[in-house]
Amino acid sequence: DAMVIQNPRYQVTQFGKPVTLSCSQTLNxxxxxxYQQKSSQAPKLLFHYYDKDFNNEADTPDNFQSxxxxxxxxxxxxxxxxxxxxxxxLCATSLPGTLAGELFFGEGSRLTVL
Amino acid sequence: AQxxxxxxxxxILSEAAxxxxxxxxxxxxxxxxxxYVQYPGQHLQLLLKYFSxxxxxxxxxxxxxxxxxxxxxxxxRKPSVQWSDTAEYFCAVTPxxxxxxxxxxxxxxxxxxxx
Numbered sequence: 001d002a003m004v005i006q007n008p009r010y011q012v013t014q015f016g017k018p019v020t021l022s023c024s025q026t027l028n029x030x031x032x033x034x035y036q037q038k039s040s041q042a043p044k045l046l047f048h049y050y051d052k053d054f055n056n057e058a059d060t061p062d063n064f065q066s067x068x069x070x071x072x073x074x075x076x077x078x079x080x081x082x083x084x085x086x087x088x089x090l091c092a093t094s095l096p097g098t099l100a101g102e103l104f105f106g107e108g109s110r111l112t113v114l
Numbered sequence: 115a116q117x118x119x120x121x122x123x124x125x126i127l128s129e130a131a132x133x134x135x136x137x138x139x140x141x142x143x144x145x146x147x148x149x150y151v152q153y154p155g156q157h158l159q160l161l162l163k164y165f166s167x168x169x170x171x172x173x174x175x176x177x178x179x180x181x182x183x184x185x186x187x188x189x190x191r192k193p194s195v196q197w198s199d200t201a202e203y204f205c206a207v208t209p210x211x212x213x214x215x216x217x218x219x220x221x222x223x224x225x226x227x228x229x
Binding site: 004040041042043044045048057090092102103104105106107108 | 148150158163
């Protein structure tokens, strides 16, 4: 029944050890997003894909990368996690055009950095 | 820069009380407005949205919101809350016709409803 699935739900890593978070969707939506949500803060857009076109937000650190090998899957790679990268990472999808903005979210991946 | 302000961090109500959660945004142009809800342990989901037309919009589970353009506000209301409404509520805005789904979220308001 779940439409946007994120794995793992909880990830613990060590300072500087690369991490990959995955997201899959069964909605066949063109657009996929990664948001970062730190404790008591608003979700913040890191980047999004419109089909294969990658769009990076201007203030997203270079430490964060993303891959979208096909319509259904999208990955978030954190190359060298720092303590400040501990957060909930939310994947979302949407249709393009006039329905942009109506997002379907996964349950999130909570990253802890030791 | 665009921003969204939610006035209350945590609201505690008893069942059957009325609810109003404040949301103000800063953006000079036309916007699309949203309220998302996150129930405990679940994903964010859309509660209601405003794109154009009637500024009073109705969403799921008896929620409604009113867009007041002159006040840059989009407050969420429910006449009588239930224990199952306990959740975190996020107001969000995106410029009309702007970057694909680049929602600007508020920090959220936690609602706790006492049975």
